[in-house]
Amino acid sequence: MFAETLISHELFPLKKTDTCGSAIVFMHDWGVSELPVVENNIVLGYVSIDEIGNNSINKKVDLFIKNDKQIFALAQQHIFEVIKIFDESGLSTVSVLDNENHFLGIISFKEVFKNINKHSTLSQAGGIITLEMLAKDYSLSELARIVEYNDVNILNVYINSSSDEGNTILVSLKFNHTELKNVIASLQRHGKIIRSINLAESNEEASFSNRYDWLIKYLNT
Numbered sequence: 115m116f117a118e119t120l121i122s123h124e125l126f127p128l129k130k131t132d133t134c135g136s137a138i139v140f141m142h143d144w145g146v147s148e149l150p151v152v153e154n155n156i157v158l159g160y161v162s163i164d165e166i167g168n169n170s171i172n173k174k175v176d177l178f179i180k181n182d183k184q185i186f187a188l189a190q191q192h193i194f195e196v197i198k199i200f201d202e203s204g205l206s207t208v209s210v211l212d213n214e215n216h217f218l219g220i221i222s223f224k225e226v227f228k229n230i231n232k233h234s235t236l237s238q239a240g241g242i243i244t245l246e247m248l249a250k251d252y253s254l255s256e257l258a259r260i261v262e263y264n265d266v267n268i269l270n271v272y273i274n275s276s277s278d279e280g281n282t283i284l285v286s287l288k289f290n291h292t293e294l295k296n297v298i299a300s301l302q303r304h305g306k307i308i309r310s311i312n313l314a315e316s317n318e319e320a321s322f323s324n325r326y327d328w329l330i331k332y333l334n335t
Contacts, residue, residue, distance in 0.1 A: 117189055118218060126220070127157075127220065129152070133174060134178065138171065147164070148205060148207060156216070156217065160207075161180070165178050166178055185199065185208060188210070188213065197226060238290065241294045243298065243308060245286075245306050246283075247307065256304075266294065269290055271285065
């Protein structure tokens with residue numbers, strides 16, 4: 115999945131002649147925090163709803179354009195790269211440009227994760243077990259062998275450092291089942307230290323948040 119395939123059909127850029135009042139209405143209606151300002155297919159910058167005061171609703175948006183940092187995605191960038199752009203910038207929208215820096219459209223943070231939810235194993239039901247181990251002891255093939263012996267499969271893995279200093283890492287495994295009693299017993303039998311077990315999401319909001327955290331950590335490993 116590439117940036118150009120993620121372009122929203124509902125989001126449109128601002129023009130320099132738009133009023134701040136109109137921009138506020140657009141952003142509220144579309145549930146975004148900023149929009150790009152485009153002229154002749156060139157992105158001039160973006161306007162943030164936080165920068166527009168109530169006393170500015172009759173002023174033109176070109177007075178509030180921020181172009182101190184050029185944040186955009188190229189048409190052929192992979193969805194993983196797009197997600198990193200969102201994570202590092204903190205923006206709710208990102209402009210998509212072609213190789214000649216011409217504006218193609220807008221990607222919404224929410225729409226990206228709807229696509230992730232629709233096409234990824236991250237949205238599938240399944241338990242999560244986090245193990246603690248020394249980095250030198252990590253072996254995905256060994257963990258897969260232990261798990262698959264119990265007719266369970268690992269869907270996703272991410273690794274991050276433990277809070278204490280040293281060579282300790284936390285390895286989180288997502289499985290295709292929530293019934294993991296035998297997997298837990300096998301892991302313990304092989305001397306694996308289990309830090310946490312999560313067998314079900316409590317609600318949709320927590321599930322979305324966990325999938326976001328999971329994906330960002332997965333991409334950063």
